[in-house]
Amino acid sequence: MPVSMSESWQEKAAIKRAQVDARIPESFRLREEFLRGTESSSTSVLDIPAKCGILSPEEIAITENYTAISLAVALATGKLLAFDVATAFCKRAAIAQQLTSCLTEIMFDQALKRARFLDEYMKKEGHPIGPLHGLPISIKDSFNVAGVQSTLGYISFIDHAPADKNSPLVDILLSLGAVLHVKTNIPQTLMTADSDNHIFGRVLNPHKLCLSAGGSSGGEGACVAMRGSILGIGTDIGGSIRIPALCNGIYGFKPSSDRIPYSGQTSAGRLGSPGFPAAAGPLANSFADLELLMKSVIDARPWNLDAQALAIPWNTTGVEKKSKLRIGLLKEDSKWPAWPPVRRALDTAAKKLADAGHEVIELDPNKTSLDEGFIIAYESYALDPTQQAGQFIAASGEPMTESLKRTLVGSQALLMRGGNAPGSDVFDLNVRKRDYQRRWNDVFVSLNIDVVLCLGAQTTAPPHDTFGMVPYTAAWNALEFPAVIVPFMKADKTIDTEDLATQDPEHPYSAEEVHRAPLAVQIVARRYHDEKLLEASQAIDTCFRA
Template identity: 35%
Template structure:
């Protein structure tokens, strides 16, 4: 097999050819190198017209109405989003391939369909959608962040989920960047390099769906397709001030994903939505499940989408900390930074003002959950990953090694079959106990941080605990903006006075809290529900979102 640099260059050349060069910013119009927030550079560039800027701000429902009323064509809207995408990529390195020619041709087909029939071609007619590179597309390079997979022959058909989106009328416009190994809460690989956060170029965009976070947060697409096995939809949503959902496993298709972990079922990866509203998350889920994907992908549970959720009264338990009340030594418990705690308090006040019952939630031994989860991430001791890297002499990036160490440091991997069975049994016991505890306490949803801080420096996102715990429990979890941002005058400076940390990871996070660095950066929150109650989670997230907006 060729060396990794040769294969890398093949992918880089394919990306370069895909970029619509006519929409790139000239060198003399690029922002100065010391400008860290580049979110609005595309809007002020003059490349997009005033009307195109209005298009970028529309959500799904508004765009569908604009198509039906003949206010805009799909071609006009897709062009606007592609223009913005090209400039945002120029500033952040978030795209792996532009699908411009294909997208514009599809836009013309949809416009012709509406003109001839008077009806939309599906629930996502003409909606620009970005897609994580992990999902394979027909006749294109697909690699999932592994250089050696670039050498694979292109598949004959799209991933199942991509086909369903096309069938719903969506227009796939751009593929987005991912980290090496697909196991970072950050976004860097040896093919394209590092993706940067347009709100603060020194900070991480999250991962592994990091490119998707940038795409949706910077309005390069209306909906995004991500995946999540430890926080990979939710961290990018949190760090890019948008909305994300980690669905219950076995509801959304995963057939046709690149990578090396096919067949690993102890901790299932899921595909899930990113959007700029709760309504966008809901329509994403409904548009997929109304096509009954279980009729093709037989591993899926045949659970139709319930569009008539009636929540009634419900109780939210607030998890202020993932180990605050624990009485034993921990190695993987971390206290949230002061801005995150402030956002939680703001959410509690907002919910109470909306008439929602709120109680404190003491976590069910999250250290135990991590001890089950860690060896299951790489049950073979990471051999599939290491073999993939060694095939081309691809260097292992620091956060890849950090993730591999989750399993290696347990001293349990590679797992024997008996070891794996024991951990699966422990996992199911933990899930059952957690569910029964929620019932016993009368708690319907858990409100908690999405990450210890509002954001994190590039290459430093090491703590997964506030998202990965819901993967081991297989609970649906939504991330949404709190409406607040870090304020150095309000949140205080430096480490929390008198707090030294409970373990090495906690002490690292104490040092990571820098109110000067994060000043003005948005703070996200996470709302978790019960297994297979994804619809309820989104309904409750909508209540929370409305309550938060009413308090601004």
């Protein structure tokens, strides 16, 4: 509900936080003994939901023992009721919020009402309403739900009325049977990889509270990792699905733009950018659940609700199922040195795949430099001469967050190195982008590779406000290539010692600080080869788990 303009930005933020907090029922609240962790704590909170006493043994089983696919089967066959499932995940999301600040809007009452409707539908019709029947799905704060605010962490947006209609993707998810119970936290402007804002605070990493949960879909990353939802929906224009996935040890898929409907969201910046488009996509604890979400949404013909959505059906029949893949291995760019555990994860993954009989071809990191694509990406981000996001911040008098300040400093340095003034020649920028796409396409074709295996970031989840620049994700956005994060191994201070680190003043490495942080690799395919990418990545993930 809007608050008076006479109040300070701090008072507005406090009122909004209190309104959201009041939507957590008393019976869902943690005892004080479980609330001792802070953003400087090195502890994990992943075990608290199962031991805090809020969830019954049955609810623990519902939230921990199922994938989205197996949970959908249990709901469709009547083994579980949608109301019981929704109750369990509402409780678990409430626990996740109290421990990690991962939520912005709590919609438990609506979710339980929806679940009752779904159970009545099943009883009357004898079949589920759709493939996502009863699945509790979290959505990033930018997606609009009728009657619910989308503040995006801007104090000035607190005065905005709740959304008057759903985003097209929200309508599609509901038509497929989903239960939407929470919206998730984000960084100020959505253009930094540390999810922190002055309304809802900082998202903490459930694996280690002193580390970043990533951004900009950081709340999704933490909520899904805590199993506060069975599936999450994020957006990605520079790594905003993939970075939270790698920070929180889960799977994240950035599809080709407009495969999943993107329009109808509240925008954190100026609409109409001539740069490349963002993408919406899933985060999950199971690889197969990524495809469940993609196929279900695209089978619903999203182009009938979103004019920008591509009228391309989800088609795996034309994807060759290969027992042995040809994988391009792209190691670190010397301009963006990787931390020892990140480098070890990629090297180990490549060896494991080669030992399993896949053909791994090392690519020349200088021939198709990710640094070049990264500069193109950041020139595209800087095209708005009005700096609309800055205006949204200034409107309330709130300050920039520390992570946003760091990102802006890094962006300015990168643009200076690129040598092109932001917006000076959009035509030239697009020519350079198309040439970059052409050269990368030639790499795939000339080497006959199925996918590229590469780093997802320079670092593991780093300490708060230090993620900085995102070359290993943003370059693929500039190419408009689909990419998926696959969790693989954890940092180990006894192996990933500090003497192995490359000197990097922007990212000083501490083996102790990131010990046991999740590691991951990124897998990439050409534009619109989404089905092929998921097919190949599933085989790679299976190899990792063997």
